[in-house]
Amino acid sequence: MSAAQEQGGGRVALDEKVRAEIDDWVRRYPPERRRSAVLAALRIVQHHNGGYLTVPLMDAVAEYLDIEPVSVYEVATFYSMLETRPVGRHHISVCTNVSCMLRGGEEILAHLERRLGVKAGESTPDGRYYLKREEECLAACCGAPAMQIDHVYYENLTPEKVDEILDRLERDDG
Amino acid sequence: MSDEVTIEIDGRPLKARKGQMLIEVADAHGIRIPRFCYHPKLSVAANCRMCLVEVEKAPKPLPACATPVADGMKVYTRSPKALAAQKATMEFLLINHPLDCPICDQGGECQLQDLALGYGRDVSRFAERKRVVAGPDLGPLVATDMTRCIHCTRCVRFGEEIAGVKELGAVGRGEHMRITTYVAHALRSELSGNVIDLCPVGALTSKPFRFRARPWELIQHEGIAPHDAVGSNVHIHTLRGRVMRVVPHDNEEVNETWLSDRDRFSYEGLYAPDRLERPLLREGGALQETDWALALERAAARLREVVAAHGPEAVGVLVSPSATLEELYLAQKLARGLGSGNIDHRLRQGDFGADPAMGCAPGLGMRIPELERVDAALLVGSDIRRDQPLLGLRLRKAGMRGAEIAVLNPVDYEFHFPVAHRLITDPPGMVRALAAIAADLVRHSELPVPPAVAGLVEGARAEERHAAVAHALRRAGRGVVVLGAQAHASPWFGALRLLAGYVAAASGAALAELPFGANAAGAWLAGAVPHRGPGGAPAQPAGLDARAMLERPCRAYLLLGVEPERDAWNPAAAARALGEAELVIQIAPWLSEAGRRWAHVALPAAAFAETSGTFVNADGRWQSFEGAARPPGEARPAWKILRVLGTLLDLEGFGYEDPEEIRRELRAAVEAAPEPAGTVAAVALPETTASLWRVGDVPIYAVDALVRRSRPLQETPLAVEAALRVAPATATRLGLAAGARVRVRQDGTQAELEVVLDRRVAEGCALVHAGVAGSEGLGPAVGPLEVVAG
Ligand code: SF4
Ligand code: FES
Ligand code: FES
Numbered sequence: 001m002s003a004a005q006e007q008g009g010g011r012v013a014l015d016e017k018v019r020a021e022i023d024d025w026v027r028r029y030p031p032e033r034r035r036s037a038v039l040a041a042l043r044i045v046q047h048h049n050g051g052y053l054t055v056p057l058m059d060a061v062a063e064y065l066d067i068e069p070v071s072v073y074e075v076a077t078f079y080s081m082l083e084t085r086p087v088g089r090h091h092i093s094v095c096t097n098v099s100c101m102l103r104g105g106e107e108i109l110a111h112l113e114r115r116l117g118v119k120a121g122e123s124t125p126d127g128r129y130y131l132k133r134e135e136e137c138l139a140a141c142c143g144a145p146a147m148q149i150d151h152v153y154y155e156n157l158t159p160e161k162v163d164e165i166l167d168r169l170e171r172d173d174g
Numbered sequence: 175m176s177d178e179v180t181i182e183i184d185g186r187p188l189k190a191r192k193g194q195m196l197i198e199v200a201d202a203h204g205i206r207i208p209r210f211c212y213h214p215k216l217s218v219a220a221n222c223r224m225c226l227v228e229v230e231k232a233p234k235p236l237p238a239c240a241t242p243v244a245d246g247m248k249v250y251t252r253s254p255k256a257l258a259a260q261k262a263t264m265e266f267l268l269i270n271h272p273l274d275c276p277i278c279d280q281g282g283e284c285q286l287q288d289l290a291l292g293y294g295r296d297v298s299r300f301a302e303r304k305r306v307v308a309g310p311d312l313g314p315l316v317a318t319d320m321t322r323c324i325h326c327t328r329c330v331r332f333g334e335e336i337a338g339v340k341e342l343g344a345v346g347r348g349e350h351m352r353i354t355t356y357v358a359h360a361l362r363s364e365l366s367g368n369v370i371d372l373c374p375v376g377a378l379t380s381k382p383f384r385f386r387a388r389p390w391e392l393i394q395h396e397g398i399a400p401h402d403a404v405g406s407n408v409h410i411h412t413l414r415g416r417v418m419r420v421v422p423h424d425n426e427e428v429n430e431t432w433l434s435d436r437d438r439f440s441y442e443g444l445y446a447p448d449r450l451e452r453p454l455l456r457e458g459g460a461l462q463e464t465d466w467a468l469a470l471e472r473a474a475a476r477l478r479e480v481v482a483a484h485g486p487e488a489v490g491v492l493v494s495p496s497a498t499l500e501e502l503y504l505a506q507k508l509a510r511g512l513g514s515g516n517i518d519h520r521l522r523q524g525d526f527g528a529d530p531a532m533g534c535a536p537g538l539g540m541r542i543p544e545l546e547r548v549d550a551a552l553l554v555g556s557d558i559r560r561d562q563p564l565l566g567l568r569l570r571k572a573g574m575r576g577a578e579i580a581v582l583n584p585v586d587y588e589f590h591f592p593v594a595h596r597l598i599t600d601p602p603g604m605v606r607a608l609a610a611i612a613a614d615l616v617r618h619s620e621l622p623v624p625p626a627v628a629g630l631v632e633g634a635r636a637e638e639r640h641a642a643v644a645h646a647l648r649r650a651g652r653g654v655v656v657l658g659a660q661a662h663a664s665p666w667f668g669a670l671r672l673l674a675g676y677v678a679a680a681s682g683a684a685l686a687e688l689p690f691g692a693n694a695a696g697a698w699l700a701g702a703v704p705h706r707g708p709g710g711a712p713a714q715p716a717g718l719d720a721r722a723m724l725e726r727p728c729r730a731y732l733l734l735g736v737e738p739e740r741d742a743w744n745p746a747a748a749a750r751a752l753g754e755a756e757l758v759i760q761i762a763p764w765l766s767e768a769g770r771r772w773a774h775v776a777l778p779a780a781a782f783a784e785t786s787g788t789f790v791n792a793d794g795r796w797q798s799f800e801g802a803a804r805p806p807g808e809a810r811p812a813w814k815i816l817r818v819l820g821t822l823l824d825l826e827g828f829g830y831e832d833p834e835e836i837r838r839e840l841r842a843a844v845e846a847a848p849e850p851a852g853t854v855a856a857v858a859l860p861e862t863t864a865s866l867w868r869v870g871d872v873p874i875y876a877v878d879a880l881v882r883r884s885r886p887l888q889e890t891p892l893a894v895e896a897a898l899r900v901a902p903a904t905a906t907r908l909g910l911a912a913g914a915r916v917r918v919r920q921d922g923t924q925a926e927l928e929v930v931l932d933r934r935v936a937e938g939c940a941l942v943h944a945g946v947a948g949s950e951g952l953g954p955a956v957g958p959l960e961v962v963a964g
Binding site for chain 1: 342345347356
């Protein structure tokens, strides 16, 4: 999995396929609003880079969209879905906001911490999981307690269900 | 429909323009609404909420900075509801503020401190832990204490909207938001110091001024910045006679509210270790301290000896283009009083062929604010952004509004405005390209072509790109052709000047001449040029220009505020001439190493902020100022030194009481002199071909003796040393490897330089900066250069 090639001097060039995906978003905005594609571009680059962004990658996005690097850093650090330090491949967000807390969200988080052997905010040493720090309401209150792994929602969780989900994920991952 | 609406603020009926924000209307009428993030020169962010006011019929208080006026609106800025909102905002702002005023440099001039006094509570209700934010290192000019930041984003908006380089950003979110460059680097903007003024708290402060003094101890004086043709209005703050800092003084017509870093931080050079504090005389080979009476007497006596032995033409007077009008006037009066016409301030100019055709004084050809409204511009040999930072800012405004800007430069300088046409070529190529643009205009214009221009245009072929530039200028309602510092350094400046004059006239554009110096216009008016006296009247006698004075050496030199080893177009020739001269009298605030070698008499002069005088800016505005600080030691204002010297030489009319008297005399001369109307029959044209051209531009912090001594400025990324900067293609052709040290030869001189690959440099050129360490031993700023060996 890669998003870019080393160019020396701490610079990288975005891969062809990554550029193509970004272009797909660039096309949706007027030409002078190329910068609007920054959010999509960062998501794409993060996806191809195994779940996180680096400064050289953000710089490459800045160069590709013709904006100042610091504008890209601003966006990348603002959104909690974007990671600016190395983290595990699968991002797990457990909701502990009001509805979920009332329905056992904290227990779910504790269970995950036990199973993965890491605290919220940390990644497993094998680089497989990243257990994100408390997320605000995931907007799945009706199915509380809820969590999100990568782009998929899981609801009405119990510790057993969580184990099943992770087991399946690990099987699929190989 | 009328654009005017009537509103009522605090019971006062007021007229306002539709679309104006409430805060603007209140400000215009002296109604003070508290604010942090709002700044009249920046976009509205409305993020601090300090300006909340009560508006009738609005359910909640509204931010005055982001609420447009509407007819009949009733606003209360001090009602219980407004005050409650303002006080609540203040309480929230202070939650995460360290309240470390006793150790904060902003203390005493802090908007937060001031407003907290009016709107804050005595005791904080917040007992929890406050956040702490490590400040990024922004380089030698701006100190950071980010725990104090209130996230108004003024500094961010300044970079993005005004300076055109966004270096600071708001990273993170909510309580974790912080202002930073994210990836640590020193600020690269030539205007970075303005964030110090903009920051309403002590998060961004002046690093050189850090912990030096408290604002209330300082005495404020008005002054004029001494480095470029803008003549920015400044406030000079002194403590016990010493300059502690320089800050802008608002003047919409000149510098608005901004100041370039060069103007703001150059004062740090004032007290450099090589400051001259006592007169020096060469006795038996060595310079010895002496008293004023003896030094002046000896200077006069030796000058007289040279004149008696070799005639007055053996005396050359070289003056700084940043000397005051009064000094320049006295210097030329002294030279001419002795019978020598050899006086010039254009040390960096390469060719004087257009002299007879020059106007009264160089300038912008329009008012400074008008530059914002041009529709097209052609920059010829100009890095306007670094050479004249605040004119660059004005042009940027035009560019952002859609002005079509073309550049004809030997280096593809990075501008902060969009460039529509780029002609990047070697020095002879610049003349050819400008001739091609002129040739296209000849076809479209009725204007008679002056014979000298006809000669230049003959045989020139306008390609599409030249025609495009000509077209842009012709089509523009308001255009400008700028002749910058690099054009003046060309050995064919005469040709460039005549062509530019024609291009401007034929396309209906203004001609802006922007040589170096704070007072180039003043120097012309004062008669500090060899062919014109005060006011522009023909000089009697005419003499040698700066280049000729050094290349065909004089026997005696009087140097006023210049360091020829750095300031001359051809430093090698200058060193030869001065080293061999019988007499070198140096009137200057500092004495450099080189000066120490060749001066026979060194007279310590007052520097910037220490003397009264006048600068004439690019607008033609005469801006007079008083001395603000005490010159150190026995240094004296140069006009007084010249006055005594003139008297000792028994010259007429040196009995001035004060600078005002000198000014009056000069003004009368300027008013009496007829508009110069000379013409030139023909000028020198490039015929030499070279396999490599030296392009010696002067970096922003190398332009004069004062900035060169400012340590903080010399530590910024914009301060660079001489190197052999070539485009990759040129390097390949010449077999040069990046990082290698090579010997270069120019005009019988040699230097060793490091090869740096630089894509901006035109093919066939080597950018070897002038005015900096490493190139003092070389010849002409612009001319053929040879790489001897790797
Ligand atoms: S550093 Fe100063 S100017 Fe910048 S956001 Fe903070 S308070 Fe505002
Ligand atoms: S509170 Fe957990 S999804 Fe809304
Ligand atoms: S000044 Fe209006 S919100 Fe900051």
